[in-house]
Amino acid sequence: MENVLRPLIVFGTALVLTLVIGWATDRLLRKADERNHDTPLWGLLRRGRIPYQLVLCTALLRGSYDQAQLLERHQVALGRTLTLVLIGSAAWMAIRIASAVVETTYSRYARAHRDPARVRRVRTQVELIMRVVSAIVIVVAAASMLLTFPEMRAAGASLLASAGLLGIVAGVAAQSTLSNLFAGLQIAFGDMVRIGDTVVVDGEWGTVEEITLTFLTVRTWDERRITMPVSYFTSKPFENWSRGTPQMTGIVYWHLDHRAPVEAMRERLRDILRACPAWDGRAYNLVVTDTTPNTIQVRALVTAKDADDIWTARVAVREQMITWLTEHHPYALPRVNTAQAATAATAATNQVPLQKRYADHQAGN
Known part of the structure; x- marks a missing residue:
């Protein structure tokens, strides 16, 4: 009977203590969160x-399982299992605590600074730092778990002896992975590209949605995701429309007939922009930039406060100008000559009546 009651008492006591301590700790954190609304640390x-309750329960069982004579035939295996669970839950709790501290620091910085570019840069750095911290904690926890096995401790000397050769082999085999890793750190602290930046990569326009130590995700305007290695951004040129000031200048082109009313188009462009909320009022212009035997090329310049507004302004100017030309100046639209080409004989025949009408006109005068 004692062999049955003792394990139940140990397990029950550990479970009850874990629930009571966990509830009390959660209660204290909730009260601290209610008193300090300016910081999200306690809520995070x-x-x-x-993981906190798991650490408590595992630690209590690990410290009392041998005195309680739990599973006497499997005490070694049980002790090792509890140790592994304790290490894993402790690593889990450490990552959660680090994440709470990092997110609290970032939220305070975001409230204190109004510059969105600086906030996006810090956000990118914070996320990459958190990934590095998580990777380090996981590696340390995995190594600690392996060292709990006597066989791994016995093999430690040989592993350390061959560490130099293994490092060289691993470096050659993982050359691309390491390059992406260092490129991710370079992007994070070199302020090349940030989460939320508007970029143009390989002709695709989109917003940087995620940056990790090895890859970067760009969300395009049509909701597609382009994933590419971060080393791309350190080895090839790309457009970052959010770099520096977010203000932008957009271009709209039209191919029109030579009779197009350019001056009236300038006035119409001014009226369109005044009614467009996306225009920031800085500047606008309309000029003829090129000419061909059949058409002229008209270019309009408009300004906006960011990439989204410049797209809206360009679309509004393009559509409303074409509609205005169609309704009020249809002759300005480009035309295609479909008349049948005249041969040399036909041209000579038509030339005689023209010369006769000219001679009669001169005689009449």
Whole structure:
């Protein structure tokens, strides 16, 4: 009977203590969160209550399982299992705590600074730092788990002896991975591209949605996701429309007939922009930039405060100008000559009546 009651008492006591301590800790964090509305730290720390309770329960069982004579035939295996669970849950809790601290620091910085470019840069750095911290914690936890096995401790000397050769082989084999890793760190701290930046990559226009240590995701205007290695942004040129000031100048082209009313188009462009909320009022212009035997090329310049507004302004100017020309100046639209070409004989025959009418006109005068 004692062999049955003792394990139940140990498990029950550990479970009850874990629930009581976990509830009390969560209660304290909730009160701290209610008193300090300016910082989200206490609310974020509550996310770690599950790994926290798991650490408590595992630590209590790990410290009392041998005295309680739990599973005497499998005490070694049980002790090692509890140790592995304790290490894993401790690593999980450490990542949650680090995440809470990092997110709190970022939120304070975002509230203190109004510059969206600086906020996006810090956000990118914070996310990459958090990924590095998580990777380090996971690697340390995995190594600690492996060292709990006597066989791994015995093999440590040989592993250390061959570390130099293995490092060279791993470096050659993972050359692309390491280059992406260092490129990710370069992007994070070199301020080349940030989360939320508007970029043009390989002719695709989109917004940077995610940056990791190895790849970068761009969300295009049609909701597609383009994923590419971060080393691309350190080795090839790309357009970053959010670099520096977000203000932009957009271009709209029309191919029109030579009789197009350019001066009236300038006035119409001014009226269109005054009614367009996307125009920031800085500048506008309309000029003839090129000419061909059949058409002229008219270019309009418009300005806006960011990439989204410049797209809206360009679309509005293009559509409304074409509609205005169609309704009020249809002759300005380009035409295609479909008349039958005259041969040399036909041209000579038609030339005689023309010369006769000219001679009669001169005689009449």
